[in-house]
Amino acid sequence: MFEFLKQNALTIVGIFTLVLGIGYFVKYAIDKNWIGETPRVGIGFLAGAVIMGIGHFLRRNYAVFASIITGGGIAVLYFTVTIAFREYQLFSQGAAFTVTCCITLLCILLSYYYKSEILNIFSCSEDSLPL
Numbered sequence: 252m253f254e255f256l257k258q259n260a261l262t263i264v265g266i267f268t269l270v271l272g273i274g275y276f277v278k279y280a281i282d283k284n285w286i287g288e289t290p291r292v293g294i295g296f297l298a299g300a301v302i303m304g305i306g307h308f309l310r311r312n313y314a315v316f317a318s319i320i321t322g323g324g325i326a327v328l329y330f331t332v333t334i335a336f337r338e339y340q341l342f343s344q345g346a347a348f349t350v351t352c353c354i355t356l357l358c359i360l361l362s363y364y365y366k367s368e369i370l371n372i373f374s375c376s377e378d379s380l381p382l
């Protein structure tokens with residue numbers, strides 16, 4: 252694990268920065284009342300899906316980087332569901348739990364499809380369900 256972190260430190264920092272950047276942009280849009288609550292959640296889901304799509308596109312040439320990108324997209328999806336449930340009350344607790352379970356299942360399926368231990372760590376960690 253330490254060797255992996257040492258080799259991919261800049262990539263991990265980049266994904267962390269990307270997730271925070273998306274969060275700050277959404278926060279800025281909230282402060283300016285540019286978009287309502289439901290479109291905010293839609294943007295979060297769309298951003299997570301686009302990031303995961305980029306990871307899928309890059310997986311043939313850059314397997315490790317693509318797994319990290321895909322993990323970043325999954326993190327965006329988890330944050331989006333958590334914010335939609337806790338801050339905006341757009342989901343009931345049962346619906347939010349079901350959506351996070353579906354995201355976890357998707358992550359597990361992708362980790363087996365890509366044969367990626369990195370995604371497996373994302374999908375099977377105790378912190379993967381933020382509720």
